[in-house]
Amino acid sequence: MHLDVAFGTLFNLLTDPYLIGLMLIAVPLGAFFGAMPGLGGKLGVVLLIPFVFGMEPIAGAVLLLTMHSVVHTGGSIPSILFGIPGDGTSTAVVLDGYEMTRNGEGGRALGASFGASGIGGVLGAVFLGMLLPVLEPIVLAFSPAEFFLLAILGITFIATLSGKNVVKGLVLGLLGLMVAFVGLDPSTGGPRYTFGHLFLWDGIDIITAVLAMYAIPEMIALGSGQGAVDYGDGASKRYKISEVWDGILDVFRHWKLTLRTSLIGAVIGLIPGLGGDAASWICYGHAVQSSKTPERFGKGAVEGVIAPETANNSKEGGALLPTLFFAVPGSSGMALLLGAFLMLGIQPGPTIVTENLDLVWTLIWALAVANVLCVVILVALTPWLGSLANVRPPLLIPFVLVFALLGSYLSSAAWENLILIFFLGCLGYMCRRHSWPRPPFVIGVVLGPVAEDSLHKALALWGPSFFLRPLSLILIAMIIGSIVFYVWRTRRENALEGIGHD
């Protein structure tokens, strides 16, 4: 490893006011596109591209990469403050983050989230740098067989996250999977459960499903007098910096969890084709399983914020790798960046290590610094964000409803989503009302498409013996281990209170 190049480029990045200036513009933009449900970072990058023409390669690449890296950090803001997930990956943060806000700990939740995102992003970038030499075999080791098993591993968390209501959780998880099957079947190309509606051919939009399960029920509950935010003693209208700082420190207090989830997130991001949505859920499930007091999850456990947030950002570091080194994008967002890099004259591919190492390191550092900058800026904004969260429910509700509807429409430009979100939203409210645990549903919807698609490809490539590959066997062992662990732990806790997901 070329240490002089590594640290030299960091120094150059930090001392270049033009680059820092670009990053300062890109961070709020990226956070905004991440925060508004339905917009997404890709749109932000696409809109910036015309401005990037004619910029120097490094400057343009830094600008775009910065914007892309902070999208998920922005997405956690409405998740925590209003229970509105920006996309499927942000839903994992809603589970505990929003509960923390309702317990009056919103400032701490935001601090933990920003801190975790920042650290996760940095660790992802560092991990990226360390892995430079052994990249190719790792990336190429994962095939559709492993994707399928990883999705199944994520799906086994459905039971873990159901708490006491195991049957209800399983039913909703299976329902989520069924919802994921709506659309064109990967093996025959025929439409399933679409009833002749073209807009369902690509499946039920995940943002619509997630907003329907979380944002809408919360607003209905708020509007009918239930579930108001508990301000504790003496309503504090603004979050104090000390609370936020406390949250950031939480990330360091739980440093082992932070390290593990950053690693898991980066590895999942590294594997092109799995999809980063799985990362936050797998890490959330891991946090629940590895905790000594899992019953706190779903009621406002700060680890429930740290785990998915680190993963969300570290996976971007992981995804950058195959994009730069194979010219094969690690995610659809990276596909966009790949195009942008080409445009800027950057030639991704194996030669990039030998010819353009300083560029690679600059990008790695840009990823890390972007995350740090983002944390600083957002922490500074947090008191103001706090007053946003403490807006009186009657004022908040209509705006949240509009933005949930807008997000649902925007994410697939289909007005039919508005009808869909109405019905799903009513269902979501009924689930909330009658204690059906909703996280399993989201897991099913998020992981279902990956599972079926990978299964179809694995069967087509190798036939039913696909799981006899060595890596697959390891994953199967992990799945079985996870289930056994869960059963053992449940037996052990039968006398104690169960996990309290509603």
Added chain:
Amino acid sequence: MTEGRIVTAGLMFAFFTSAVGIALIYFPEGARMLPLVVGIPGVFLSAIQLVSELRRKESKEISPEVRAGEIKMIIWFFSFASTIIFLGFTYGSPVMIAAYLHLAAKEKWYTVLIGAALAWSVLEFVFTRGIGIVIYEGIIPPMFVVY
């Protein structure tokens, strides 16, 4: 009035049975595999839950105000969605926000006006003109305004 929890469990059961039924009757071989693998256990589990709900006696009392509040909110949600479908986001949102703030929240007139104006300006200036994306125009406005 049937218990909400029984209706919910019943709905789940209905979803699964109809999904499995459709899969069995209409889907070709490859397409029906996973829906059945997932759906059939779903039928059983939701049946178990339904039976359990039917047997249980309701312990929690829900106050009639909350019940009424729920129904009102669902009607409001329906109105938001349908108004926006007809008038589009840029015009439908201020109208509905104003309606909600005035009728449900009973806010003062200037709060209503500011709320509506705020919604309209954000949608118009940040989304339509700023970002430049098209947000749904609705069914009625395109008849009057040339887009």
Added chain:
Amino acid sequence: MLKRMLAVAVGVLFLAGCQDNSGAGGEPGAAADENYFSGKTITYVIATDPGGGYDTYGRMISRYMQTYLPGSRIIIRNVPGAGHIVGANTIYASRGDGLTIGMFNTGLIYNQLLQLEGVNFDLTNMSWVGKASNEIRVMLVATNSPYKSFEDMLAADEPVKFAASGVGSAAYLDTRILDTVYPEFDIETIAGFAGAEGELSMMRGELSAQVGIASSYDQFVANGNGYFALAMSQLAADLYPDVPVAQDYATTEEGLQLLGLLEALSDLGRLTVGPPGIPADILAVLRDAHSKAVNDPELLAEAMQIHIPITEGSGEYVEQRIIEALNQPAEIVALLGQAATSQ
């Protein structure tokens, strides 16, 4: 009560006051010239999500068309769904006043020929504005596969695994056509590989080849991961003279006819089109602007920077080719249908 009336009045005023598209250019009845669009907003519909190839071309073309239609504003509208079908339907159903145009995958020709589900458009009477590129199809083979040339594949005993995107997509149908054209060639088409997943699978050695547009594989080939085994049209062969040509290996009459269809399709890429019924003079203005835009040296320079190929073609030319392509004899359509459903 008064407040409600006030709210309604404000609402009506909004509606009335927001008409900014009353059209400032040209008197009614006069033939349109380039100033026709002055003060008007054109919506350019792109049938994919932001960020893909069509989106890139569409945004670039519309930016330059705007400069050649003085006073106009072109906004982009992404209408993804059902493999470009929703976008195509949207364009087809919009008003034929020249204020809506857009771009979708030319592969929808297959959909119309085969009368596949969901098609609510008729390409033959849409108003074609112009083309921006060719769709040069080639067969990409992994360097780590056991096949070092197309002839190796023809001679192979076992089926050759090909990656394809969704069942029924243009790439899938291209692959199926290949299988039909060469009876001795046994292709096992594995669908479901979106975007770059196929290339990755090739790198992992899981499958050997895929059919697609040459320019999207440039990086892959440059990095030594694959090579072009077959040029699937004369146009492709012109660009890649060292690569064997598909027509040379066809042994049957039907095979040649199917390849002829592919040849016709290769000529049409990144097409800008409007709904049926655009008045001839307005369409002429659009076509002219498109042509100037795509030939603009700055656009060509930008395109070179992004590494996307540009080949301009006029709207009249595109219209002619589309009508020809859709006028296939019944046997070919039947063959195509067979190719699509066989495996």
